[in-house]
Amino acid sequence: xxxxxxxxxxxxxxxxxxxxxxxxxxxxxxxxxxxxxxxxxxxxxxxxxxxxxxxxxxxxxxxxxxxxxxxxxxxxxxxxxxxxxxxxxxxxxxxxxxxxxxxxxxxxxxxxxxxxxxxxxxxxxxxxxxxxxxxxxxxxxxxxxxxxxxxxxxxxxxxxxxxxxxxxxxxxxxxxxxxxxxxxxxxxxxxxxxxxxxxxxxxxxxxxxxxxxxxxxxxxxxxxxxxxxxxxxxxxxxxxxxxxxxxxxxxxxxxxxxxxxxxxxxxxxxxxxxxxxxxxxxxxxxxxxxxxxxxxxxxxxxxxxxxxxxxxxxxxxxxxxxxxxxxxxxxxxxxxxxxxxxxxxxxxxxxxxxxxxxxxxxxxxxxxxxxxxxxxxxxxxxxxxxxxxxxxxxxxxxxxxxxxxxxxxxxxxxxxxxxxxxxxxxxxxxxxxxxxxxxxxxxxxxxxxxxxxxxxxxxxxxxxxxxxxxxxxxxxxxxxxxxxxxxxxxxxxxxxxxxxxxxxxxxxxxxxxxxxxxxxxxxxxxxxxxxxxxxxxxxxxxxxxxxxxxxxxxxxxxxxxxxxxxxxxxxxxxxxxxxxxxxxxxxxxxxxxxxxxxxxxxxxxxxxxxxxxxxxxxxxxxxxxxxxxxxxxxxxxxxxxxxxxxxxxxxxxxxxxxxxxxxxxxxxxxxxxxxxxxxxxxxxxxxxxxxxxxxxxxxxxxxxxxxxxxxxxxxxxxxxxxxxxxxxxxxxxx
Amino acid sequence: xxxxxxxxxxxxxxxxxxxxxxxxxxxxxxxxxxxxxxxxxxxxxxxxxxxxxxxxxxxxxxxxxxxxxxxxxxxxxxxxxxxxx
Numbered sequence: 001x002x003x004x005x006x007x008x009x010x011x012x013x014x015x016x017x018x019x020x021x022x023x024x025x026x027x028x029x030x031x032x033x034x035x036x037x038x039x040x041x042x043x044x045x046x047x048x049x050x051x052x053x054x055x056x057x058x059x060x061x062x063x064x065x066x067x068x069x070x071x072x073x074x075x076x077x078x079x080x081x082x083x084x085x086x087x088x089x090x091x092x093x094x095x096x097x098x099x100x101x102x103x104x105x106x107x108x109x110x111x112x113x114x115x116x117x118x119x120x121x122x123x124x125x126x127x128x129x130x131x132x133x134x135x136x137x138x139x140x141x142x143x144x145x146x147x148x149x150x151x152x153x154x155x156x157x158x159x160x161x162x163x164x165x166x167x168x169x170x171x172x173x174x175x176x177x178x179x180x181x182x183x184x185x186x187x188x189x190x191x192x193x194x195x196x197x198x199x200x201x202x203x204x205x206x207x208x209x210x211x212x213x214x215x216x217x218x219x220x221x222x223x224x225x226x227x228x229x230x231x232x233x234x235x236x237x238x239x240x241x242x243x244x245x246x247x248x249x250x251x252x253x254x255x256x257x258x259x260x261x262x263x264x265x266x267x268x269x270x271x272x273x274x275x276x277x278x279x280x281x282x283x284x285x286x287x288x289x290x291x292x293x294x295x296x297x298x299x300x301x302x303x304x305x306x307x308x309x310x311x312x313x314x315x316x317x318x319x320x321x322x323x324x325x326x327x328x329x330x331x332x333x334x335x336x337x338x339x340x341x342x343x344x345x346x347x348x349x350x351x352x353x354x355x356x357x358x359x360x361x362x363x364x365x366x367x368x369x370x371x372x373x374x375x376x377x378x379x380x381x382x383x384x385x386x387x388x389x390x391x392x393x394x395x396x397x398x399x400x401x402x403x404x405x406x407x408x409x410x411x412x413x414x415x416x417x418x419x420x421x422x423x424x425x426x427x428x429x430x431x432x433x434x435x436x437x438x439x440x441x442x443x444x445x446x447x448x449x450x451x452x453x454x455x456x457x458x459x460x461x462x463x464x465x466x467x468x469x470x471x472x473x474x475x476x477x478x479x480x481x482x483x484x485x486x487x488x489x490x491x492x493x494x495x496x497x498x499x500x501x502x503x504x505x506x507x508x509x510x511x512x513x514x515x516x517x518x519x520x521x522x523x524x525x526x527x528x529x530x531x532x533x534x535x536x537x538x539x540x541x542x543x544x545x546x547x548x549x550x551x552x553x554x555x556x557x558x559x560x561x562x563x564x565x566x567x568x569x570x571x572x573x574x575x576x577x578x579x580x581x582x583x584x585x586x587x588x589x590x591x592x593x594x595x596x597x598x599x600x601x602x603x604x605x606x607x608x609x610x611x612x613x614x615x616x617x618x619x620x621x622x623x624x625x626x627x628x629x630x631x632x633x634x635x636x637x638x639x640x641x642x643x644x645x646x647x648x649x650x651x652x653x654x655x656x657x658x659x660x661x662x663x664x665x666x667x668x669x670x671x672x673x674x675x676x677x678x679x680x681x682x683x684x685x686x687x688x689x690x691x692x693x694x695x696x697x698x699x700x701x702x703x704x705x706x707x708x709x710x711x712x713x714x715x716x717x718x719x720x721x722x723x724x725x726x727x728x729x730x731x732x733x734x
Numbered sequence: 735x736x737x738x739x740x741x742x743x744x745x746x747x748x749x750x751x752x753x754x755x756x757x758x759x760x761x762x763x764x765x766x767x768x769x770x771x772x773x774x775x776x777x778x779x780x781x782x783x784x785x786x787x788x789x790x791x792x793x794x795x796x797x798x799x800x801x802x803x804x805x806x807x808x809x810x811x812x813x814x815x816x817x818x819x
Contacts, residue, residue, distance in 0.1 A: 071763045071764055072759075072763035074759050074760070074763055076756040076759055076760055077760070103789070103790060103791050105765070105789045105790060106764070106765050106789050106790075106791060109763065109765070257758075257759055257762070258751070258758070258762060258767075258768075261759070261762035261763065261767060262762075262767050262768065265765065265767050265770075287792075291775075291776070295776050295778070295779070295785070296779070297777075297779050298779070300778070300779040301779050301780075390794070393794075394778050394783060394785065394794050395778055395779055395780075397778065397780075397782065397783050397796070398778060398780035398781060398782045398783070399780060401782075401796070407783075500756075500757050500760060500795075500796075500799060501783055501794065501795060501796045501799065502757075502760050502761060502764060502793065502794075502795050502799065503793070503794050503795075504764075504791060504792065504793055504794075505785060505792035505793065505794055506792075507792075
């Protein structure tokens with residue numbers, strides 16, 4: 001138990017779990033201890049983030065495992081269950097309990113529960129500097145005596161006390177028998193009941209009892225925490241327990257869970273009374289001053305919208321020039337070079353086409369998302385680390401709650417206007433799974449930047465005089481339908497108890513740049529590796545759909561074209577029942593801006609046949625390299641300018657595609673203004689793209705929710721387009 | 735008298751949690767136990783949720799959740815001003 005398989009064979013291995021309250025600086029402490037060796041993933045089966053790091057010290061290898069931030073070890077939140085399961089089943093050698101020195105009266109509540117698990121605990125008294133600055137006097141010695149644990153003062157942001165902490169962990173691990181936490185009394189009657197219960201458990205379970213913290217199990221049994229008993233694998237005589245607890249029920253006139261929580265907090269209060277001296281008069285804190293403005297009745301909402309606008313603008317304005325650059329490089333020189341290289345090796349044309357249009361394009365897709373994911377993660381981490389995120393949720397909760405969402409849901413929804421993919425990843429900021437899923441289901445109704453080229457093309461052809469109003473109407477339609485669907489989901493699939501909104505408003509703190517970058521990098525890497533693989537596979541699959549059966553001459557005869565022909569009649573009542581339109585919509589599953597590209601390819605197919613692989617102008621590789629670096633410099637410049645330019649969000653700016661001239665003429669023949677509007681409505685609402693699918697799969701561990709999004713959105717798109725087209729015809733529009 | 739009825743600046747002592755199930759345990763885990771003093775600091779701009787101070791930290795909860803938290807009213811003393819000034 002508690003050892004790792006990799007690493008040097010002769011070195012000692014220590015597994016250390018890091019536990020603590022949210023906002024205790026646990027994350028910062030882990031980052032500071034592990035440096036660049038941090039590994040971010042998910043706990044199996046849940047979307048709770050798991051961080052770990054392998055530290056190589058002179059005497060031992062230390063595997064740090066970061067447990068989710070929890071206030072308790074009750075079995076009611078996903079985080080608590082994950083933390084508890086890990087501690088009970090994996091039995092780490094040592095627990096580092098990070099406590100916030102400025103708030104001992106709540107943080108020690110978890111400490112007390114950790115001590116009952118029978119695993120050596122070392123307390124990291126973190127943010128010690130802040131406590132000192134507040135005038136707190138903490139008597140470390142008396143805490144150590146009362147609890148029977150070692151306490152180390154740390155300031156994780158400045159890496160103070162960390163060596164001491166690791167040394168203590170090592171020495172505690174060397175002599176686990178010396179670790180003897182004081183058995184804390186819950187009061188005579190509960191202690192007696194716990195003892196009796198423990199004896200009973202020992203009696204019923206002769207073996208398998210060695211490694212199990214029997215007092216903890218006994219206390220849990222008294223509390224009625226059946227999950228703890230179940231997980232321990234122990235047999236329990238329920239009637240005996242009932243017998244033991246019945247008089248407790250009577251004596252305390254309350255349920256036993258409350259009695260236990262009372263008792264634990266009683267212990268903590270006693271401890272804090274002994275060990276902490278607070279200054280007589282407390283100063284007005286900075287947090288208090290900021291909150292007076294930020295949560296002000298009149299200023300709160302405007303400040304929130306200003307902050308959101310800033311985050312949105314910075315995320316997409318900083319990343320979009322880089323996205324364009326990556327797109328340009330992979331679609332241009334990179335695929336050209338790989339095609340040329342493959343052709344020079346004499347490989348058949350289809351492999352060249354598969355590689356450039358399937359693999360290279362797929363890699364390009366993944367890379368294009370990197371800047372925006374990184375930028376988004378950076379700002380979200382900043383909002384969370386600074387303490388503003390909780391305020392944002394506080395300000396917006398009323399409005400979001402009416403459509404079944406959580407205050408924090410607003411932020412992913414807003415990011416959805418830029419790109420739905422980072423928005424789905426941003427749902428992680430929500431603690432509750434139901435909130436996460438519901439938010440992710442509504443995100444695709446936020447009209448993302450990729451839909452804009454479609455609107456731009458069609459409005460330019462059909463509504464050039466009032467393009468702004470038409471596009472605006474589509475955005476508004478998306479928002480209104482999100483409200484409607486939110487209400488529908490709240491009343492149907494997500495009926496039942498709304499998740500609670502019990503949220504700490506942590507003090508404002510300036511997150512360290514190091515912490516921000518570490519976190520951003522880890523999240524970004526996670527996306528690259530996991531989502532990247534899927535996206536690549538999907539891209540290759542779509543290539544096959546476009547190019548099979550073998551030797552297909554005309555796109556109409558490819559699998560995709562045939563699918564388009566099958567789907568076309570269903571689109572007839574919407575005003576665009578042609579296989580060309582249907583096929584374009586199908587390729588939109590890759591990314592919605594591709595619809596325009598496919599339309600270009602399909603509608604103008606005669607002129608362009610077979611030139612996909614041929615390289616057009618063979619500029620020298622040297623010149624192309626020069627171009628790539630020059631365009632990169634340009635992207636950096638643009639990104640910098642975007643940050644400082646006050647007006648206009650570049651990712652939403654309409655770009656007129658010069659190549660689309662021929663296509664525009666053709667569209668004029670194929671669509672009427674009414675069917676064009678109906679088509680745009682359909683594009684706004686129908687299935688989210690495959691990258692969103694992958695993001696949802698990655699976040700929720702199943703394809704189920706994407707399936708639901710796919711189904712309801714496609715139905716919604718059909719109905720909305722039907723209403724628009726048929727309604728418009730009734731009103732006499734064409 | 736319950737927590738949902740207090741205005742910003744007012745305080746009370748928790749006398750009972752009239753709530754069942756996970757929400758109750760969650761509240762207790764967060765320090766809302768009988769006998770504890772609780773101060774209402776702010777109401778969100780749209781009227782819900784509210785911000786309270788308990789055990790020296792800030793917590794927000796919805797009014798619907800606060801309504802289950804029964805209080806003994808503390809006679810007007812100046813304790814909350816001590817917190818502010």
